[in-house]
Each structure stands twice: as structure tokens, then as C-alpha cells.
Amino acid sequence: MSDWREFEQNPVSHSAAHHLTTIQWLLDDQGYARVSDVARHLGITRGSVSVTLKGLRQRGLVVEDDHKHLSLSEQGVQIARGIRTKRILIQALFREVLGVPDEVAEQDACKVEHLISDQTAEATGGFLVGLEKISSDSQWTHLLESLQRLAAATPTSFPGNETQELALRLEKKDPQGEDQPS
Amino acid sequence: MSDWREFEQNPVSHSAAHHLTTIQWLLDDQGYARVSDVARHLGITRGSVSVTLKGLRQRGLVVEDDHKHLSLSEQGVQIARGIRTKRILIQALFREVLGVPDEVAEQDACKVEHLISDQTAEATGGFLVGLEKISSDSQWTHLLESLQRLAAATPTSFPGNETQELALRLEKKDPQGEDQPS
DNA sequence: TCGACAAGTTTGGTAACCCAAACATGTTGA
DNA sequence: TCAACATGTTTGGGTTACCAAACTTGTCGA
Numbered sequence: 001m002s003d004w005r006e007f008e009q010n011p012v013s014h015s016a017a018h019h020l021t022t023i024q025w026l027l028d029d030q031g032y033a034r035v036s037d038v039a040r041h042l043g044i045t046r047g048s049v050s051v052t053l054k055g056l057r058q059r060g061l062v063v064e065d066d067h068k069h070l071s072l073s074e075q076g077v078q079i080a081r082g083i084r085t086k087r088i089l090i091q092a093l094f095r096e097v098l099g100v101p102d103e104v105a106e107q108d109a110c111k112v113e114h115l116i117s118d119q120t121a122e123a124t125g126g127f128l129v130g131l132e133k134i135s136s137d138s139q140w141t142h143l144l145e146s147l148q149r150l151a152a153a154t155p156t157s158f159p160g161n162e163t164q165e166l167a168l169r170l171e172k173k174d175p176q177g178e179d180q181p182s
Numbered sequence: 183m184s185d186w187r188e189f190e191q192n193p194v195s196h197s198a199a200h201h202l203t204t205i206q207w208l209l210d211d212q213g214y215a216r217v218s219d220v221a222r223h224l225g226i227t228r229g230s231v232s233v234t235l236k237g238l239r240q241r242g243l244v245v246e247d248d249h250k251h252l253s254l255s256e257q258g259v260q261i262a263r264g265i266r267t268k269r270i271l272i273q274a275l276f277r278e279v280l281g282v283p284d285e286v287a288e289q290d291a292c293k294v295e296h297l298i299s300d301q302t303a304e305a306t307g308g309f310l311v312g313l314e315k316i317s318s319d320s321q322w323t324h325l326l327e328s329l330q331r332l333a334a335a336t337p338t339s340f341p342g343n344e345t346q347e348l349a350l351r352l353e354k355k356d357p358q359g360e361d362q363p364s
Numbered sequence: 365t366c367g368a369c370a371a372g373t374t375t376g377g378t379a380a381c382c383c384a385a386a387c388a389t390g391t392t393g394a
Numbered sequence: 395t396c397a398a399c400a401t402g403t404t405t406g407g408g409t410t411a412c413c414a415a416a417c418t419t420g421t422c423g424a
Contacts, residue, residue, distance in 0.1 A: 036402080
């Protein structure tokens, strides 16, 4: 059984991921990042941020200069950029392919950004790049729009009839009646 | 700023989600589910499962009969089925649309199954149903296969050049230089 | 009948996270 | 210069979720 707790053994936790991306965002946005800025942005207390960042500093992901100004180490930048990129890709996948409203797409992407494997993220990127390349072909865009309309039409709540039926078909087709409830 | 901690305020936690879906899976598979079975399946101790299930019983999601056999309440079934359906849909999206290997698709789906909104899940279902309907169109399947090849081709590690460039384009196009690092 | 083993529970510990509140520091305007 | 305010840290508490280990039950075979 593939360990369902890979969740926890991620390089960075959900919380840490947000601390890192927030620092990067603040640096991009206002040129500096302090504990208070991070706290305000995440909606948590300065104390919590102080403690969390102490850990991230010890892990060598965050650096503090003489003036209590935060920045990311090379490794921290790498991690933050990776997560940010994943969020953007997943969000685009949900929004531009599935036709999910941007706000929802962003919320969902935010929740899963740090959990998606590199492989799936890269595949998402490849798919979107491919879509972009053929976007000049009106035939395909027309098809895609039809699919999006189908996808985005959510008259009933989840799971709708068709969706449920599809899931059942998928479940049976896939002979996973072996193991893995997860 | 949309609360980035929606993560935590889910109806059921990641852990609870797995307990519920495991019970359902065990019932389907072997006709019964006991604390030990759940523990073995999740790879955690009986003690942990015992404690967690006590909570889920109090919340009315899990029921225990006279013989220590577990089952799900109506509400529990509903939640478990919802999560299971989401996993199947997400897994299919990754595998059949993005062309991600099934094993990776399953792992990723498992990690995010309980985090995806109903709306996005329903859109995924709608999209897949639509795909199924036009799957007889050889022109379309041809295109999809091309896209999948593009998507699945991961010669370089994440993020590849094209993917990174796309992400940058998406980032700039989207005027989110307002708020939300998440 | 009784010992052994499987199954379930309880208890004490740990590790992430979060908060509130007290505290230390540093800057700044009157 | 000094009170006021912003900033950062520390401390004590709470929650979730895990473990190990001790304990209780229940069943089954010799």
C-alpha cells in the first residue's frame, strides 16, 4: 500500500509553504518582508510567525538581515518558486480547461499547490502549452469551449447524476479492487 | 484575502477522510471492518484508530455494532462516497487528460481528494463526461493524444523551461499583483 | 479449564500549528 | 527627553494526530 501519509512527509508543510511564498510575494511587491508583514498577510499572529520562521531559518530556507528584514535562501527561493508555479498551473488548469470560476480555481489551487507532484505539475504545464499552441485553430477552441460549458454547468450539487455515473464506470473499469483505499 | 486556512476548516480532516473511506472500502471488500483492519490498512496503530474513531462515532459518522464491527452512518456514507468520487475523478483527470502515469495520478489524487471543492470536482466530472461523448471523434482523440504526449513528456525535472515560461506569462496576464500570495 | 493470542482501549509523550498575553526593543513625534 | 506605538520574541494553552506500552476482553485450542 502506497503510504497515504506522504502528505506529511513533504519537504515543506502547508504552513511552511505559505510562509515562504508570502515572503517572496512581499519582496516582489514592497521590496521587503518583516515578521509583521508575513503575519498580517497570512492572518495569524506575529508570535506564530516568529516561531515558524525560526524553524525555517534553522532549516536554511529563510534568512534575516541585521535590520530584521527577511529573505529567502537559494533553496528557499527554489521551493517558493516551485510552489508558486504549481499554483499558477493548477489554477489555470481548473479555470481554462475545466471552466471553473477563477476565484474557486484559485482557492482550490491554493489548497493543493504544495501537494501536487512535480510530474503532474509538469504534465499540466505541457498540456497548457500544447493548448496554447493550437489555440489559433478555431475548431479546437470551439470544442474546448463546448467542453468547458459542459464542465462548468453545475445545476445540481456535487455529485451530479452524470458525474456519479461516470465515477462508477471509472471505478469498475479500473481493477483496483485489490488494495489501496487510498 | 481569502482565508488560506480553509485547509483546516474542512468538514473532515485528511485523517478522518481516510478513516471513512477505508471503512467503506473494507466493507465492500471483505464485508466487515474492525479497528484492527482499519489500522492495518492505514499503517497506523490500533490505539490511534481507536481514538480517532471514537471522535467520528461521537460526530455520528461511524457506527459500531454489538460485535465491534464498524460501519458508516448515512452521513458517513455520504461523505465517504463524495471523497471517493472526487479521488476517482481527479485521478482520471490527471491520467486521461494530462497523461500522467496511473500510479502518480493516484498518489496525487489521494493527497488532494478531500481538499477539492465540490464545484471543481463537478466540473471535472462534466469535462470527463464531455470527453467521453466525443471520444468517437477520431480527430479529437488524435489531438488529445498529441496533447497528452506533450503533457507527459518530462525530459527535464519540474519546472521545465516551457512550463516556467508559461507560468510567468500566466502570472503576468492575471493582474493578481494586488493581494493573495495564496 | 486455563493459557495464549488477537482485538480494543487507555495513558503518557511528541510534534506541528495556532492563539493570547506578557515582555523587550526600537523609533518617533510632541 | 520621553511617552506612545510598532515590532519581535517568549511563554503557557489548546487542538489534532500520531506512537509505544500497559491494560482489558474475548475467544479458542490443548
